[in-house]
Amino acid sequence: MELTARRQRLLKHVVEEYVKSAVPVSSEVIVRRYETDVSSATVRNELAQLEELGLISHPHTSAGRVPTDPGYRFFVEHLMDAESPSPGEQRTIRHQFHQVEPDVDRWAHLASSVLSNAVQNAAVVTPLTSSRARSRRVALLGVHDTVALVTVLLHSGAVRQQILHLDDSAGRDELDRIGNKLTAVLDSQTAEGVARTADGLSGAERAVAAAVARILEQADQQAFEEVYYEGVGHVLSQPEFTYSHKAVPLIQALERGPMVGQLLSQAFDASGVHVVIGTEHPLEQMRETSAVLARYGHGDDIQGVLCVLGPTRMPYGRAVAMVRFIAHVLDLLVAASVADGDPAYHVDHKVGTADASTN
Amino acid sequence: MELTARRQRLLKHVVEEYVKSAVPVSSEVIVRRYETDVSSATVRNELAQLEELGLISHPHTSAGRVPTDPGYRFFVEHLMDAESPSPGEQRTIRHQFHQVEPDVDRWAHLASSVLSNAVQNAAVVTPLTSSRARSRRVALLGVHDTVALVTVLLHSGAVRQQILHLDDSAGRDELDRIGNKLTAVLDSQTAEGVARTADGLSGAERAVAAAVARILEQADQQAFEEVYYEGVGHVLSQPEFTYSHKAVPLIQALERGPMVGQLLSQAFDASGVHVVIGTEHPLEQMRETSAVLARYGHGDDIQGVLCVLGPTRMPYGRAVAMVRFIAHVLDLLVAASVADGDPAYHVDHKVGTADASTN
């Protein structure tokens, strides 16, 4: 009872046909559409073998075959074709990203939108974060008398700001001075570093440094809390969710950002595209959904996660290809916006997109 | 056939009971739970009158009564009690907002979260925007050599930024100079104003001004495009959406921000809380859902919209009360962060929340 080439082929047909039609696939259908040179009886014998191996199963005696989670796993590992999106599609997507290129905050949002539409499933994207947020530049803008806006440019290229109420009023020059000083003093510091350094400062500087520390802390926390998701409508349209109560746990997991974090953090263990199928999920509520994920970003420190989420009956090939491609596009964008002194990235970037100033 | 006091009372009972139970309400139930001093036959006679007036209806002969859209409308207009949330609840909510007070960007997100949980329905919130975005302060942060981050503080208190690729490299002093100059020159200008002014500038200044103009334009566009929503799970749990395909149009409307814009813009016509019921919706796809909306913000120019969205069978009283209360809380927050020179707002605000600097 080994996994002959023909059996593998049959498994592939079962998965692909089932993903397409959502109906358990019968020996008859396989013969008609794929393996025209043998009879349905032969196929049935082979399918029985695949079932014994635990790769496919029977909802009931008189029904066709459905892949099991291990079946999908084998398919993903050995059988699937994940060819890249078509050149036309690639161009469209690159173009969309190019349009929002100067607007770092919208990358993740756009990515979730593009991904969910391309794969017709839900997509989740975390914005770019450092594993530990570090300050790169601090600026202060006066809002009015005793209120200032503290803006911190993080090493990751993201920008965060907070309103700060000052004890005394401060002029613009004073604010600029503080901003410049803190930029220098706090350079590349993490939240704890800033807190430590703040002890050596005085008065207004100290208050601002405290705000910076809060911002960094929050950025650390937010890593997986603030996620963009889209395409819930696609998932609900799938036949496995005709009764919406089945979808409720999934949707609540999506809305409660942190729950997804646990899932997404898996993407950090390995590079490349990662597939999690049904019962392989650590989260109880996701035992009937699959995820295709990959990190994007730059280096080991500055990263985000892309994820496609849907029922286990999912077009894995397409999902993997799209996730891989979009991660690649984002990698280039990120590289271009990170101050790392490596000119190679700039070249890459200039090739892919035009300068904002030439718009 | 007039609307006597008793008939109004009965209509109120029908609406409240139906909202609670989701089951058509029978004369029997009304007698048992509300009007114990008359017989069910009497109630039936009265209900028949209400039906003739078009305020309630019959799914079929042997079923109880269900409110019609005009019935809900009358209820909302004349019968509903929208008492404020309990003091404890008010405190909890104020506390939550206080915690993110310095972080303008998260207000809308938090509002949608609080609202959807309190009313157990979906909630949509647009972030604060001016009807026309105006520049208040421009700052430039060097990212690396020829790349700078243009940060614009809008009159509304929101902050936007874009990456800008410069033609020539510029030092920090030069960037500061440009930032200060543009802050002065572009003060209170809209996108068109900035574009016009830019003609008089030269070189790098012009490029930055162009970026500012783009930022303002985008802020104008985004007014209703970028919405926060939450609580889809709650809506799907309602019995009217057991078959999820009924919920798909609603969810897609939510995900496609602009479609909701049409709905939300109604909130601007009138102040106070606005209720739109089922067929009153302009959007075809929302004919079975109701919305409770209000704007929040400061003055006529700086505003956002709060909205509860769910099936017509909705706890209107509770929804109106919560929307009103949260709009009020946000009003105070916004007032405190806007530079309008009116000290009254500051006093208000200091009462409600503590300074960030005293954390």
Next chain:
DNA sequence: GCTGGCACTCAAGTGCGAAGAGTGCTAGTG
């Protein structure tokens, strides 16, 4: 090793009757 043929199983649909909920109407009462 493959195939045709056939018995078997089970889900899904159909028709029917009984039960139950709720109404509408009518005649009767204070």
Next chain:
DNA sequence: CACTAGCACTCTTCGCACTTGAGTGCCAGC
């Protein structure tokens, strides 16, 4: 005149038996 008791009527819902058809499993034969 407003209210009520009572009852016939309607329509949904549920359970049940029956039929249909898809699809399998297996076996004998090539």
